[in-house]
Amino acid sequence: MSTGRTGLRERKKQQTYQAVSEAAISMFLERGFDKVSVAEVAAAADISKPTLFRYFPAKEDLVLHRFADHEDEAARVVSGRPDGTTPLQALRRHFLDGLDRHDPVTGLCDDPQVLAFHRLLYGTPSLVARLYAYQRRSEAALAHALDPGAPVAARLAAGQIIAVLRILAEENWRRVDAGESAGRLRADAVAAAGLAFVQLSEGLVMPLPVMPLPE
Structure with missing residues (x-):
């Protein structure tokens, strides 16, 4: 053919x-x-x-x-990053660019049609549950892009990265849905993204209690 x-x-x-x-x-x-x-x-x-x-x-x-094209987005960003750029640097830049464009995927979009779609999505439990299946595929694609030869380490990293992107987007959407404009929220969204990627690169910056290991 x-x-x-x-x-x-x-x-x-x-x-x-x-x-x-x-x-x-x-x-x-x-x-x-x-x-x-x-x-x-x-x-x-x-x-x-x-x-x-x-x-x-x-x-x-x-x-x-609508999310199908975004399933391997993080993987594509990592695979196509310029020489000398780390995966986290590329993903951070990509997310910040999305905030600048008010890309709906970042949650920082107050277009009425986008808001209505997000209310449908996050207000329907079966849709939220199905969304996690899409995110698992995103994790798998990103893990392969990060390091095909180290499946456990790459999967751990990919899981953290995809979770961070999800939480950032959900927090932006929550505040926009509560009535804040995307324009006024942008500075906070950029700051939150900066904190998130620092934590990804350097570990948690807040002290957590050390739980004893089971004997």
Whole structure:
């Protein structure tokens, strides 16, 4: 099969993913995630229910499709970093750039549509649970990018990094959702990111009680 034909088919597939996901999210925002059935989404997208499940294995994936492109984002940042730049330096710069752009992934975005989407996401327990599956795949991809030859050490590092990025984004979103503007919050978000990456590079800066090891 020619490369051109394969590329066209892949583009059509991505267009279908996008169209079905956008139709579903619109219905979920209007009526609530739990009040819209998969059959209704399939009908609105003019596809069969089995076809929908071939694209989206779970109902939650209809919403989380927006995160699909970000699953390996941290891994791509690390793999594509300039010579002489450490993984943490590259990831810190990437996150700060995202804050400058008010990228929704950083949580620092007060666009009404983005806020509505985040309220749907964080207000639906099954979506939050499914989001963790996406984050585990992010961890696996990042661990491989950090060091394919040291799986345990790389997985520990990747888990900490992905957790930090998640917490930063959730804290930004929490404050924006409470009514703070993204512009006024930016300085605090930058400071929090700076603290987070210092802790990642140097260890926890606050004293923690030492728990005795079990005998």
